[in-house]
Amino acid sequence: MIELAGLTKRYGEKVAVNHLTFTVRPGVVTGFLGPNGAGKSTTMRMILGLDHPTAGDVRIDGKHYDQLKDPMKYIGALLEAKAWHGGRSAFNHLLCLAQANGIPKQRVHEVLDTVGLTAVARKKAKGFSLGMGQRLGIAGALLGDPRILMFDEPVNGLDPEGIHWIRNLMKTLAAQGRTVFVSSHLMSEMALTAEHLVVIGQGRLLADTSMADFIAQNSRSSVRIRTPQRERLLDVLHGAGITVVEAGSGAFEVDGGKPERIGELAAQHQIVLHELSTQQASLEEAFMRLTAESVEYHAHSDPAAERQLGVPPDEVWGRGNGWRKG
Numbered sequence: 001m002i003e004l005a006g007l008t009k010r011y012g013e014k015v016a017v018n019h020l021t022f023t024v025r026p027g028v029v030t031g032f033l034g035p036n037g038a039g040k041s042t043t044m045r046m047i048l049g050l051d052h053p054t055a056g057d058v059r060i061d062g063k064h065y066d067q068l069k070d071p072m073k074y075i076g077a078l079l080e081a082k083a084w085h086g087g088r089s090a091f092n093h094l095l096c097l098a099q100a101n102g103i104p105k106q107r108v109h110e111v112l113d114t115v116g117l118t119a120v121a122r123k124k125a126k127g128f129s130l131g132m133g134q135r136l137g138i139a140g141a142l143l144g145d146p147r148i149l150m151f152d153e154p155v156n157g158l159d160p161e162g163i164h165w166i167r168n169l170m171k172t173l174a175a176q177g178r179t180v181f182v183s184s185h186l187m188s189e190m191a192l193t194a195e196h197l198v199v200i201g202q203g204r205l206l207a208d209t210s211m212a213d214f215i216a217q218n219s220r221s222s223v224r225i226r227t228p229q230r231e232r233l234l235d236v237l238h239g240a241g242i243t244v245v246e247a248g249s250g251a252f253e254v255d256g257g258k259p260e261r262i263g264e265l266a267a268q269h270q271i272v273l274h275e276l277s278t279q280q281a282s283l284e285e286a287f288m289r290l291t292a293e294s295v296e297y298h299a300h301s302d303p304a305a306e307r308q309l310g311v312p313p314d315e316v317w318g319r320g321n322g323w324r325k326g
């Protein structure tokens, strides 16, 4: 478990991480999302004790990183690709890490096998492709068989096979009861991998919720309809007070509509339907919506500007739909 309490990091005037409080729990993959410069890497560096917080606290299974006796056995991390000596072989790189951390040599063979690098273990790492480099970084993170794993942009630059492999690995690690915390810019990938999401914007917490709730709370669903009896159905829906919008290709949509109600109305009037489907926004759409509003919030954070624009804070923050103010 990783627990952040009021974690804050300033670089001079710049507040990179602003009073973050959240807990990353075991058993699920937790996605860490935020636009460029939101503070994700800075947060991860503070979790690992590589940066010191200006204020607040972060604990790994109840302890500060520098209190951990064998840190690699508690938490393994992939922060940046190619953080190794290129002249060393993959095997020697991992062996050095293992020896420095009291981890038996046998474990090096195990992690090389897990990440699929056994065949190239004796080759110099500087000749590795980006994907092989990511695998080597992940092997290093797994070396201490830690209960907590943290990956910063693990799928950056990988081909579909590599992305698929990392996705399955993270899910497997979580299913083993480990804590898995992963940042990514690839929303479609995150939607397939993470069950829980922490979203930050400009250093502040915007959401800490399940993937399903995040999408439901930050997007609208609609019902898509196609019928060969357009005019009749439009009349019926209009008569029932239901507003429709054109959706292209002869279809139309009802924003926030209930498919049951529309299907029943069509049946009552013996109208043939060729399509009646619920459209749910993607994680990407939900993320854009939430972070766009967070930018708007910051643009209005000058009280004088807020008065001038007449925007009450609640409107900016989404009318109490469960988003956190951080």
Ligand SMILES: Nc1ncnc2c1ncn2[C@@H]1O[C@H](COP(=O)(O)OP(=O)(O)OP(=O)(O)O)[C@@H](O)[C@H]1O
Pocket (backbone or CB within 6 Å): 011, 014, 015, 016, 034, 035, 036, 037, 038, 039, 040, 041, 042, 043
């Ligand atoms: N050492 C530093 N000195 C000054 N400013 C820094 C330093 N490290 C980070 N920052 C600033 O802090 C903010 C957060 O940066 P950080 O790299 O943590 O964001 P991020 O969410 O990881 O971004 P990205 O998605 O682009 O990798 C940025 O505005 C960045 O410019």
